[in-house]
Amino acid sequence: MDFAFDARTEELRARLLAFMDEHVYPAEAVAEEQRAALDSPWQTPPVVEELKAEARRQGLWNLFLPDAEYGAGLTNLQYAPLAEITGRSPQLAPTVTNCAAPDTGNMEVLAQFGNEQQKKQWLEPLLAGEIRSAFAMTEPEVASSDATNITTRIERDGDEYVVTGRKWYISGAMNPDCRIFIVMGKTDPDGADIRRQQSMVLVPRDTPGVTVRRAMRVFGYEDHFHGGHAEVVFDRARVPVTNLIGEEGGGFAIAQARLGPGRIHHCMRLIGMAERAIELMCRRAVSRTAFGKPLARQGVVQNWIADARVTVEQLRLLVLKTAWLMDTVGNRGAHTEIQAIKIATPRAVVAILDRAIQLHGAGGVSQDFPLAELYAAARTLMLADGPDEVHQRSLARRELKKYL
Structure with a gap:
């Protein structure tokens, strides 16, 4: 090694x-x-x-x-x-x-599945940083942890698709530079194969029938720099059939291809968030005195910092192993490890941030330090790209399969 x-x-x-x-x-x-x-x-x-x-x-x-x-x-x-x-x-x-994110995943989708016209119109300006984008998948009316539940309809009408549905927590959609949505919906809701019912289409933000209704908050944060997380309504929004990404019925497979790299990218960044938290913990511990001695000499604080360092080192190795597997055997071959880091990393980083907030006292929950906002972001990632329990269920089934 x-x-x-x-x-x-x-x-x-x-x-x-x-x-x-x-x-x-x-x-x-x-x-x-x-x-x-x-x-x-x-x-x-x-x-x-x-x-x-x-x-x-x-x-x-x-x-x-x-x-x-x-x-x-x-x-x-x-x-x-x-x-x-x-x-x-x-x-x-x-x-x-x-x-x-979500531009990274959207660029990957367009690079891998988009046609030449789609790449010219949308991928190139995204690569240049001239526009932003959003990925519209999650819905408020169904348990979106199961993507087959999606109810948004994408109906063919001659040379157009008609998109009707309601989405929420659509990251990036509040940004005025967000010009394009990748929308996942059902083109064949009665199809025998529930994983071939969905398709993805490109819907420009200025399409009649598209309404960005409101910003959704995460623990009170609107996440302005990220472009927010919006509720978006598609009311019979019409787009050309050439806006279909890939083929009809290919939406579920495209979503899986998109979410694999997205999950590991989130975990990579989460480790950076944890490192920032440890740095802030150490600076706070050596600069504050309580009950006659620096916080850095309090046994509980030393335990928090030591445990955080051990945890981060473990997570980093697992993430790097997963990245190596993705490179060598592909996303399918690294499926178990991708799920493992998706389960382990947000959970552990939330715990580290919680200790860092505790060490900062009132400052930890204030706007004067980044910890509270980092906590909100990390906690959200226990839900985003599939809640932990979905990944635990799938990973456990893979392990049990060896014995059945």
Whole structure:
């Protein structure tokens, strides 16, 4: 076994770490101040565009996309430590390097399944960071953890599809730069194969019948820099049949192809969030005194920090192993490990953030530290891309199958 990163990864890590220190961390407070002064909280602060230009200039752009024709051409194993670094500032760093969800998954879908016209019209401006996008799958009226429950209809009418349905927690949809939705719905609701009933179509935001109704909050946070999480209504919205992605009945398979990399990207960034929490814990522990001695000398605080370090090291190794498997045997071959990290990482990072909040006292739940917002994001990932229990059920069935 060789645990060292290769030369290209090390070189990109050095550049990205310097970019974070010199540009991203100092811009966090600036971005908040600028956003507060804008006409709408959903507008992009000017400093974000400045950071995007600098990231492109430094070649820290589209690092997530393994297809060298469109992205940096990195393997999952090469990208993992870079995503971890951007996870330390999840509100800014993924966006300014054009590596933010849901755009990443949407670009992967278009690169893998889109036709030439779709790539020209939507993939190219997404790759350039000129527009944003959203992925409309989750619905409020059904248990969306089972994608076969989706009720949104995509009905063929001559040369058009008519899209009707209600979605919510559609990430990125509040951003005014969000120009395109990838919508999952049923083209064949009565089909014998429940995994061939769904299809995906491209629906431009300005299509008549599309209404972005409201922003959904997560523990009170609207997640402005991410573009929010919206409730979106499609009321007989019509698009050309050429907006179909792939083939009719292929939506479920495309969703699975999209969610595999998305799950590991989230876990990579979560490790960065945990590292940021540990750093804040240590700084707080050595700077505060209680009951006659520094917090850093309190046994319970030392236990929290030690446990957090052990946990992060374990998670990182599991995520790197998963990335390596995805590169060597494909997403199907790494299915068990993808599910394992999806279960383990958010749960563990939530626990680390909870301890960090406790150590910061009232400051931990305030807006003066990033911990509360990081907690909200990490806790959401126990639901996003499939709730933990769904992955536990599937993983357990795979394990039991060996004995049945």
